[in-house]
Amino acid sequence: MDSIFFRMENINKYYRMGDEDMQVLRDVNLEIREGEYLSVLGPSGSGKSTLMNIIGCLDTATSGQYILRDHVIEDMTESELADIRSRDVGFVFQNSQLLPRLDAVQNVELPLIYAGVSQRERSRRAREMLERVGLADRMGHYPNQLSGGQQQRVAIARALVTNPGILLADEPTGALDQKTGRQIMQLFRELNDEGRSIIMITHDMNIAANAKRVVHIIDGVLTEGGSTSDA
Amino acid sequence: MLKTLKGALIMIGECFRMSLNNIRGAKVRSFLTVLGILIGVMAVITLITTVNGVTGSISDSFMSMGAGTLTVSVTGSDLKTGMTKADLEAIAALPEVEGVAPTVSISNARVSRGGSYESRISVSGKNAYYFLSNPEVVTRGRALSFIDEDNMTYVCLIDSEMIETFFYGVDPVGLNLYINGIPFQVAGVFSAESTENIASIFLGSPSILIPYTTAMKMNSTAEVTSFTVYMADGMTSDTVSAAVEEAMDAMFSFEEDTFTITTMDAIEDTMETMMGMMTTLLAGIASIALLVGGIGIMNMMLTTVTERTTEIGLKKALGARQWQIQLQFLIESFLLSLIGGLAGIALGLLLSMILSNVMGTAFRISTDAILLGFGFSAAIGIIFGWAPARKASRLNPIDALRSM
Numbered sequence: 291m292d293s294i295f296f297r298m299e300n301i302n303k304y305y306r307m308g309d310e311d312m313q314v315l316r317d318v319n320l321e322i323r324e325g326e327y328l329s330v331l332g333p334s335g336s337g338k339s340t341l342m343n344i345i346g347c348l349d350t351a352t353s354g355q356y357i358l359r360d361h362v363i364e365d366m367t368e369s370e371l372a373d374i375r376s377r378d379v380g381f382v383f384q385n386s387q388l389l390p391r392l393d394a395v396q397n398v399e400l401p402l403i404y405a406g407v408s409q410r411e412r413s414r415r416a417r418e419m420l421e422r423v424g425l426a427d428r429m430g431h432y433p434n435q436l437s438g439g440q441q442q443r444v445a446i447a448r449a450l451v452t453n454p455g456i457l458l459a460d461e462p463t464g465a466l467d468q469k470t471g472r473q474i475m476q477l478f479r480e481l482n483d484e485g486r487s488i489i490m491i492t493h494d495m496n497i498a499a500n501a502k503r504v505v506h507i508i509d510g511v512l513t514e515g516g517s518t519s520d521a
Numbered sequence: 522m523l524k525t526l527k528g529a530l531i532m533i534g535e536c537f538r539m540s541l542n543n544i545r546g547a548k549v550r551s552f553l554t555v556l557g558i559l560i561g562v563m564a565v566i567t568l569i570t571t572v573n574g575v576t577g578s579i580s581d582s583f584m585s586m587g588a589g590t591l592t593v594s595v596t597g598s599d600l601k602t603g604m605t606k607a608d609l610e611a612i613a614a615l616p617e618v619e620g621v622a623p624t625v626s627i628s629n630a631r632v633s634r635g636g637s638y639e640s641r642i643s644v645s646g647k648n649a650y651y652f653l654s655n656p657e658v659v660t661r662g663r664a665l666s667f668i669d670e671d672n673m674t675y676v677c678l679i680d681s682e683m684i685e686t687f688f689y690g691v692d693p694v695g696l697n698l699y700i701n702g703i704p705f706q707v708a709g710v711f712s713a714e715s716t717e718n719i720a721s722i723f724l725g726s727p728s729i730l731i732p733y734t735t736a737m738k739m740n741s742t743a744e745v746t747s748f749t750v751y752m753a754d755g756m757t758s759d760t761v762s763a764a765v766e767e768a769m770d771a772m773f774s775f776e777e778d779t780f781t782i783t784t785m786d787a788i789e790d791t792m793e794t795m796m797g798m799m800t801t802l803l804a805g806i807a808s809i810a811l812l813v814g815g816i817g818i819m820n821m822m823l824t825t826v827t828e829r830t831t832e833i834g835l836k837k838a839l840g841a842r843q844w845q846i847q848l849q850f851l852i853e854s855f856l857l858s859l860i861g862g863l864a865g866i867a868l869g870l871l872l873s874m875i876l877s878n879v880m881g882t883a884f885r886i887s888t889d890a891i892l893l894g895f896g897f898s899a900a901i902g903i904i905f906g907w908a909p910a911r912k913a914s915r916l917n918p919i920d921a922l923r924s925m
Contacts, residue, residue, distance in 0.1 A: 376840025401839040406528020
């Protein structure tokens with residue numbers, strides 16, 4: 291588990307705001323190995339969400355090189371980027387973002403539909419993943435019948451059901467109380483122990499401390515913050 | 522390749538399921554959106570089915586009225602303005618012809634009896650053969666005979682309207698009636714309904730029937746300009762028409778445009794063309810409703826796309842390709858429109874069944890109309906859903922997710 295999952299070199303990102311170009315990321319260099327657990331710590335407006343979107347191939351950099359596994363991302367078409375998102379990346383958002391009219395299993399099945407997996411196989415994998423995140427008894431529940439923590443577990447199961455190379459989590463505990471947040475962090479640690487790579491974005495230092503490696507981002511500049519070995 | 526195809530099929534199935542879910546989730550709004558298509562399709566189905574039924578009924582009664590006959594109308598030339606009694610007998614003697622029934626009209630006759638009178642009565646001259654081939658015409662008294670025809674007698678048959686006007690409460694048979702000042706003896710009563718033929722649809726039915734020879738005398742003419750040819754058994758209208766034409770060409774010295782022979786087939790063709798034009802016109806008007814319905818669907822889909830921006834962004838983050846997003850919205854508008862179309866077909870058929878009962882015409886389900894309604898609504902769903910679906914698929918996932 292020592293091979294490089296992705297490497298970013300001199301990534302810059304500009305957004306056009308009216309007449310001005312606003313620089314959101316400045317010469318970002320970042321390398322992630324398979325199986326790493328990294329958190330990106332920074333205040334709001336620091337560019338951390340933009341960084342996550344570029345890592346997850348939802349957005350592309352203005353300049354610089356980004357290589358994910360063997361793919362040179364900046365050369366890719368929209369359809370190829372969608373393939374990467376479908377295969378290599380799993381997203382978890384702050385407000386779990388479940389579809390209200392689908393039950394837990396159907397929500398988890400969603401990425402598999404886009405990957406073209408058959409109904410039977412989808413259902414099997416979704417149930418397996420829901421069991422893994424501790425929701426074996428909540429399979430047929432709709433989002434409004436689940437607590438915030440349970441919803442976030444469904445979202446994590448959905449992100450992992452395609453067995454992606456990396457789990458990208460944007461403020462995964464942001465909408466949860468402290469106790470539930472700790473339980474989610476416990477789940478992340480377990481998942482990482484099972485060999486899954488995780489990148490977690492947060493503004494909360496205590497949450498960031500759960501990761502094995504922390505980087506800081508301020509005004510679009512990324513600095514290495516050293517490892518936390520207490521995990 | 523095979524894997525892609527399988528993936529696409531799975532996707533299409535899922536799109537139908539998700540779309541039904543979404544339509545069910547917004548029942549009232551979906552219903553209101555569908556209403557436009559429903560009304561449009563219902564109108565098309567009702568119009569086409571009803572016009573078909575009316576056409577069917579009309580051509581049925583045409584066939585029963587004029588089965589086995591041809592109508593000849595003579596315009597004549599400078600030398601010869603009509604058919605003489607001898608000419609008619611020559612036509613009647615043709616092997617293709619069973620008999621000939623001339624019609625000599627005296628329009629706007631003044632009819633009187635005692636102190637009461639009526640002007641503008643339509644009087645029609647008929648021959649004995651007419652009554653022999655249509656015995657059901659006479660309801661009381663006797664028909665006109667060859668003796669009446671040969672001797673130009675002053676006898677007449679009258680309809681129930683004439684009885685009411687001039688013979689209220691008395692038996693008219695044997696009594697006198699004055700037509701343009703000449704006394705006629707009433708020989709019998711005829712039923713107006715059974716004298717109806719193709720000509721009467723355009724000219725109105727006569728109220729009094731007299732011998733055609735008498736009518737010619739009153740009109741100071743020895744010629745007939747309109748008559749009906751009864752075809753001999755086993756003859757087609759084309760054969761009879763050709764034979765009559767040949768004989769009459771000789772009578773009119775082969776001058777052109779001296780007479781017209783109208784067969785039932787020709788009249789039916791004209792009817793069908795007219796009704797077809799009417800159907801097209803009405804269906805055209807109804808399809809404006811469909812267009813409006815389509816715009817309604819487009820409007821709802823555009824709103825839906827805006828409302829579901831986050832959902833679209835999320836699905837893209839979960840790996841949905843542009844075509845997958847587009848397909849989902851396209852199938853949703855297709856289904857929405859199709860539901861409206863199917864309901865419109867059902868209601869349209871119901872409505873035309875009620876209409877045909879009320880009007881007393883035949884109810885004929887037109888498969889064309891059903892296919893048209895089905896195809897129209899499906900096409901509208903796809904055409905008007907295209908732009909919103911494309912808009913959804915082109916949404917930038919970042920912008921879409923930012924609205925979370």
